[in-house]
Amino acid sequence: MPHGWTVVVPAKSLAQAKSRLRPPAGTDRRNLALAMLADTLAAVIAADVARVAVLTADPDITARARDLGADVWLDGATGGLNAALRDAVTRRAPTGPLAVLTGDLPALQPEDLDHVLTAASTARSVFVPDRSAHGTTVLTALRGTELTPRFGVRSARHHTAAGALPVLAAPSIRHDVDTWPDLLSAVRIGVGLHTLAELPSQAAPRLAH
Numbered sequence: 001m002p003h004g005w006t007v008v009v010p011a012k013s014l015a016q017a018k019s020r021l022r023p024p025a026g027t028d029r030r031n032l033a034l035a036m037l038a039d040t041l042a043a044v045i046a047a048d049v050a051r052v053a054v055l056t057a058d059p060d061i062t063a064r065a066r067d068l069g070a071d072v073w074l075d076g077a078t079g080g081l082n083a084a085l086r087d088a089v090t091r092r093a094p095t096g097p098l099a100v101l102t103g104d105l106p107a108l109q110p111e112d113l114d115h116v117l118t119a120a121s122t123a124r125s126v127f128v129p130d131r132s133a134h135g136t137t138v139l140t141a142l143r144g145t146e147l148t149p150r151f152g153v154r155s156a157r158h159h160t161a162a163g164a165l166p167v168l169a170a171p172s173i174r175h176d177v178d179t180w181p182d183l184l185s186a187v188r189i190g191v192g193l194h195t196l197a198e199l200p201s202q203a204a205p206r207l208a209h
Contacts, residue, residue, distance in 0.1 A: 039192030
């Protein structure tokens with residue numbers, strides 16, 4: 001796989017993040033959202049990439065991202081996620097290949113990201129459909145290719161229409177989490193230690209990766 005990938009992980013403010021998660025009483029949604037982001041970032045940082053940046057305006061996310069070793073790109077755009085990504089990429093102008101990865105992949109394994117980026121090195125733009133096959137967890141653009149994010153409802157269809165090619169990928173990189181059942185399903189795959197620490201005891205397995 002060619003080196004030099006910049007991976008950008010956008011992250012909503014914790015006040016807005018994962019509003020549909022609805023964990024059991026006594027489990028804080030914001031702490032869970034931050035923990036899932038931390039596990040996602042830890043896996044990306046362990047992969048064969050050149051740099052990792054979190055796109056956010058949230059101070060708590062900023063602090064956690066920097067503690068883990070990621071850069072922080074200030075999200076100052078209005079108009080939603082896609083506009084924020086386009087603005088950030090225009091301002092930062094990364095010189096190598098670029099990947100956008102969602103921050104709600106607590107079961108992500110570094111080698112699964114490496115596999116996707118290896119496949120992405122042979123096409124101008126690829127995307128990874130989420131486990132429903134309707135959403136998107138990863139979008140890439142090689143150097144010299146404009147990033148055309150279409151995250152949102154039916155994003156897989158919209159990314160295909162924009163010219164990105166779908167890539168087969170392992171469950172860990174397709175398993176995004178929006179609801180409590182989603183998270184319990186991710187636990188069965190194997191979530192990271194940050195997420196595990198926030199789970200109520202009845203939902204936590206004995207071991208995490």
